[in-house]
Amino acid sequence: MNYKLLYNPFERYQERTLILVGSLALVAGAVLAFFFKARFDGVLDLHFASQIELWQAFADQGVNVACLLISLGAVAFYMNKRTRIIDMLAVCLFARLPYYLLSVFNVNGLMVRISEEILKDPMALAKGDIAIANLFLLLVFSGFSLLAIVWQLALLYNGTKVASNAKGTTYTILFVIAIIVAEILSKLLINY
């Protein structure tokens, strides 16, 4: 198996394939978020809620992709004026893919219930009074969340690099700034 495809499929697959897969994943991700009551309220955020509307699930994903497209698109155009917007759209749609499955952790409101238990007695975690099963679930969720964030960032970094032929430290610095800008922008747009 070619493992490079996992973190850089952009060198191989055409933009139409990536856009199609990314769009289908966005729809599936929004539907999953609705059923499992997950709010993707920022490009790097995921919170579970007690109630969520279907339009909110789609709006979250739409705003996140748009914010990534604006900030990373600006970096790509700065690095190379010949960057095509369609390639950047493919990157922003496809890179969100690892994130969508995290919603499933809130099956039957599980994550909300654990969060509420912890919030009732925040010191329980420090005192070791938290149920082992809950602690285990939290650890598994944290591990998968971290993996999904790193995977998403790797896809965005490599995708923008391929789309704009960007290289060097300047690109890395601008990429980090663009992700922070996208996170702030998406947070503001979704919450207000």
Add this chain to the structure above:
Amino acid sequence: MKKLPVKCPSCAKSLKVSQLSCEACDTIISGSFDLPVLANLPREDQQFILDFMLSGGSLKKMATQLNKSYPTVRNMLDEIIEKLNQIQQ
């Protein structure tokens, strides 16, 4: 096919063509001729340029042939252009 040396193995400066011969009549021409700019590129870059010309200058066709994405193929071309600019300087 033997690889055409373009750099001097001793001092790394660009080599010149000093002799050409006709295999049919054994005529030999001596002189000092520059190597074509394209000959200074690595063989895989020369092959890329040849394939690019044969595909009618279409990066999309090249992408399909090489089983790579359009921006990857465009980046390969940009890198070759950069190398050619450096050689010409």
